[in-house]
Ligand SMILES: [Fe+2]
């Protein structure tokens with residue numbers, strides 16, 4: 363049975379049946395938004411965002427949200443970029459574009475919980491990267507946001523089977539990827555690798571999507587994969603785990619990702635985990651607010 367499901371998923375992925383086409387503006391936008399903040403130019407962001415009407419409307423909506431306490435309404439994309447600042451604009455642009463990939467019919471699974479996990483992981487990745495002196499926190503954010511893109515592919519091409527794997531994981535308190543593998547013969551990391559390559563995401567995003575549940579299997583970008591893998595676990599342990607409460611106790615310091623990451627970031631050994639875990643609660647609140655503001659089913 364699971365072999366059959368696996369074959370069907372692989373066939374649909376191969377022919378790109380039942381999958382959305384990526385909005386034309388998304389790849390150039392994502393590439394641009396990967397740049398270090400100091401190299402970004404206001405006009406270029408304005409031009410890129412303006413090419414996509416839905417995205418432009420979301421950015422304006424966001425800039426005018428009471429969340430940012432603005433006194434003057436933002437009327438143009440330029441106003442919105444100025445109001446939100448580059449970093450938040452980057453978060454909004456990237457998140458809106460990626461959120462638009464959700465299918466409209468979700469067969470009973472609420473995609474909000476997946477986006478909350480992904481946005482939470484993105485935030486945790488960035489803060490964690492900054493805290494340990496990782497070279498590119500912006501890249502870490504993007505990879506955190508996209509690491510579970512295979513889940514979105516499952517929602518499109520095998521929604522019933524995927525939802526039943528989620529149900530099992532919720533009942534058993536088991537990690538979702540293990541339940542997917544049991545019942546579908548494939549987990550979202552394998553699917554994520556295929557779909558992100560197909561969507562022409564950059565090599566490091568593809569490697570993270572493919573290896574975040576087994577960072578030692580990464581053949582490139584190993585410290586980035588390890589960083590996202592640890593952040594993903596932190597989120598799953600802090601109540602942002604796709605609505606699944608995992609029963610297994612995890613000691614992050616014993617995880618293979620920890621050893622991998624400490625090779626590149628010696629600062630990791632002095633990282634203040636207690637403080638970081640405490641700060642996580644604040645990020646979680648921000649994530650709930652952002653997702654409720656950003657995510658609107660089509
Ligand atoms: Fe995952």
Ligand SMILES: [Fe+2]
Nearest residue numbers: 479509510594
């Ligand atoms: Fe995840």
